Amino acid sequence: MFNASSGTDKKFVDTAAKASERRTFPRYALSAEAEVVEAQSRTRMNARVSDLSRMGCYVEMMSPFPLGSNLKMRIMKNKTPVLVQGRVAYSSGGMGMGIRFTEVAPEQILVLEKWINELSGVLPFDDEEANEGLPALATQVAGNETAYVLNEVIIALMRKGILSDGEGKGMLQKLIH
Secondary structure, rough: OOOOOOOOHHHHHHHHHHHHHOOOOOOOEEEEEEEEOOOOOEEEEEEEEEEEEOOEEEEEOOOOOOOEEEEEEEEOOEEEEEEEEEEEEEEOOOOOOEHHHHEOOOOHHHHHHHHHHHHHHHOOOHHHHHHHOOOOOOOOHHHHHHHOOOOHHHHHHHOOOOOOOHHHHHHHHHHHO
16 A cells, blocks of 8 residues: 555655656657667567657566666567667666667667657658658767757658758758768
């Protein structure tokens, strides 16, 4: 039973509140398979991703990697993979780990964005041909949140028809160079 006056429960609530305040982007519930490889030892494990944001995800696994571990991940949703690199930001034995993305290839950002649009209820961009060759934020996504947000704004303006494909692609090229 939850006891609001208990110091232990209050610490748990305070810690959870502080963690949610640090998040820049909202999380969305997701059920996807993941293959996780720890960079140094090359230990490979299968796991389940239970939530996703633009900057990271939560991976459920019995033996999570230690805090600060660098990882490579393949997340599979509906037979579509997304490849990312990340760092363990939170680890809880027997439960799982929170991963903060450190590097996402440009072509993977569009797939990740499509998943997030589906999960958030925003209609995904339907014109697949317009996506081909569409430059996105290059790498080091987590290292430059301002560029990532600007990237998102440009893509949104293109989707709404405010910017032509040529104008948007030109701006995105300048952003990544």
